[in-house]
Amino acid sequence: xxxxxxxxxxxxxxxxxxxxxxxxxxxxxxxxxxxxxxxxxxxxxxxxxxxxxxxxxxxxxxxxxxxxxxxxxxxxxxxxxxxxxxxxxxxxxxxxxxxxxxxxxxxxxxxxxxxxxxxxxxxxxxxxxxxxxxxxxxxxxxxxxxxxxxxxxxxxxxxxxxxxxxxxxxxxxxxxxxxxxxxxxxxxxxxxxxxxxxxxxxxxxxxxxxxxxxxxxxxxxxxxxxxxxxxxxxxxxxxxxxxxx
Amino acid sequence: xxxxxxxxxxxxxxxxxxxxxxxxxxxxxxxxxxxxxxxxxxxxxxxxxxxxxxxxxxxxxxxxxxxxxxxxxxxxxxxxxxxxxxxxxxxxxxxxxxxxxxxxxxxxxxxxxxxxxxxxxxxxxxxxxxxxxxxxxxxxxxxxxxxxxxxxxxxxxxxxxxxxxxxxxxxxxxxxxxxxxxxxxxxxxxxxxxxxxxxxxxxxxxxxxxxxxxxxxxxxxxxxxxxxxxxxxxxxxxxxxxxxx
Numbered sequence: 001x002x003x004x005x006x007x008x009x010x011x012x013x014x015x016x017x018x019x020x021x022x023x024x025x026x027x028x029x030x031x032x033x034x035x036x037x038x039x040x041x042x043x044x045x046x047x048x049x050x051x052x053x054x055x056x057x058x059x060x061x062x063x064x065x066x067x068x069x070x071x072x073x074x075x076x077x078x079x080x081x082x083x084x085x086x087x088x089x090x091x092x093x094x095x096x097x098x099x100x101x102x103x104x105x106x107x108x109x110x111x112x113x114x115x116x117x118x119x120x121x122x123x124x125x126x127x128x129x130x131x132x133x134x135x136x137x138x139x140x141x142x143x144x145x146x147x148x149x150x151x152x153x154x155x156x157x158x159x160x161x162x163x164x165x166x167x168x169x170x171x172x173x174x175x176x177x178x179x180x181x182x183x184x185x186x187x188x189x190x191x192x193x194x195x196x197x198x199x200x201x202x203x204x205x206x207x208x209x210x211x212x213x214x215x216x217x218x219x220x221x222x223x224x225x226x227x228x229x230x231x232x233x234x235x236x237x238x239x240x241x242x243x244x245x
Numbered sequence: 246x247x248x249x250x251x252x253x254x255x256x257x258x259x260x261x262x263x264x265x266x267x268x269x270x271x272x273x274x275x276x277x278x279x280x281x282x283x284x285x286x287x288x289x290x291x292x293x294x295x296x297x298x299x300x301x302x303x304x305x306x307x308x309x310x311x312x313x314x315x316x317x318x319x320x321x322x323x324x325x326x327x328x329x330x331x332x333x334x335x336x337x338x339x340x341x342x343x344x345x346x347x348x349x350x351x352x353x354x355x356x357x358x359x360x361x362x363x364x365x366x367x368x369x370x371x372x373x374x375x376x377x378x379x380x381x382x383x384x385x386x387x388x389x390x391x392x393x394x395x396x397x398x399x400x401x402x403x404x405x406x407x408x409x410x411x412x413x414x415x416x417x418x419x420x421x422x423x424x425x426x427x428x429x430x431x432x433x434x435x436x437x438x439x440x441x442x443x444x445x446x447x448x449x450x451x452x453x454x455x456x457x458x459x460x461x462x463x464x465x466x467x468x469x470x471x472x473x474x475x476x477x478x479x480x481x482x483x484x485x486x487x488x489x490x
Binding site: 014016019108111119133134135138158170173 | 255256258259260261262263264265267353354355356357358361364365375376377378379380383384386387390391392393394395396397398399400401402403404406407411414415418419426454
């Protein structure tokens with residue numbers, strides 16, 4: 001019986017994949033990955049040129065993305081069926097093929113990753129392994145060229161999908177801030193940062209560590225150009241040992 | 246003129262180093278790393294067997310660790326001098342040798358890493374590069390075998406050195422929690438989690454992804470056995486698509 005191994009691929013640059021991920025990807029004979037319909041898929045693009053020519057690919061295409069509200073019963077039910085079906089297919093495949101199936105995942109699989117929905121469904125039905133990866137946010141703060149957290153800074157990671165008041169409350173309490181899932185939520189994220197008094201310190205990083213990477217101050221970036229996976233960062237400024245003048 | 250390249254080594258397992266880190270470490274002719282006096286050093290241990298026999302090693306030994314209070318002027322001044330001196334030495338070395346110097350760093354260098362204190366001091370004096378790594382906390386939540394954050398969970402990363410009331414306030418507001426720098430602070434962290442109503446959900450992971458790894462519920466772990474780098478985790482339980490019964 002083959003295993004189902006989900007491997008984090010890191011923030012985008014294939015050179016930032018782990019040694020284990022690199023080895024798994026190159027050796028894989030069965031490779032599955034999530035993608036939006038009509039797209040090549042971010043995770044799949046990250047392994048371009050690494051997959052064996054003989055590998056069989058399984059594109060797990062999200063049935064809906066932004067057509068339905070993310071908290072509507074219809075969306076939730078539709079996604080649940082999608083994960084149910086792919087859990088069944090991967091479990092069957094691992095059994096029939098007696099070969100490992102490698103599931104590709106941007107960033108780290110256990111950090112807001114879609115694979116977690118398969119992971120919980122596969123418990124007790126297949127051998128499942130997860131290989132951690134560098135989260136996208138780590139790649140993004142790395143390319144800003146500024147340390148993210150110092151001393152006893154508190155870092156809070158927020159989703160741009162949260163209500164504005166909740167964003168403000170968290171942003172006020174935190175020293176360093178990461179906001180993921182920005183995209184169409186960027187205007188709200190921007191307003192929340194302004195209300196928390198932190199807009200001037202915020203950066204927007206798009207495609208961090210990838211060739212098309214863009215880094216800028218959020219105040220210099222219009223709302224329109226923000227892809228869903230862009231990340232907003234506010235660096236911590238905590239305690240550091242400096243010689244008194 | 247050589248570069249000073251600080252590379253994140255990830256959480257502990259050498260297989261979780263990035264492809265780039267692995268290549269840099271194996272090729273390095275000058276390797277620097279922080280360690281406590283009298284210890285071999287966590288970062289250095291992680292590259293055992295990878296370094297070239299011809300590599301020259303530079304152990305940057307912290308002048309003090311726990312003998313002085315972390316917020317005392319004496320401690321701050323002593324550490325500042327230490328970073329000043331090593332910034333000078335590395336800058337000189339990169340110039341004299343005309344070879345790269347690789348600085349080893351556990352986890353990710355920009356995430357509470359000691360190298361940041363050299364990084365700021367070296368700006369404009371040397372070519373400095375930073376290679377991101379998988380943060381220790383990511384390795385730790387990976388080995389618990391449970392996804393860390395779902396849906397719109399807010400994750401907060403806290404230092405065990407914070408005052409108890411601040412810990413409680415942050416813990417109450419967060420969905421998922423990471424506490425680093427536990428060690429002698431563990432009794433306070435435990436009290437704060439209890440006051441926030443989250444003690445029962447907390448895990449303690451020591452040496453995550455390393456051979457001596459220990460994973461357990463915090464309620465089952467006595468305060469005494471906690472090394473400084475143990476990490477406390479509370480997993481998020483956010484929104485997930487499940488089929489209605």
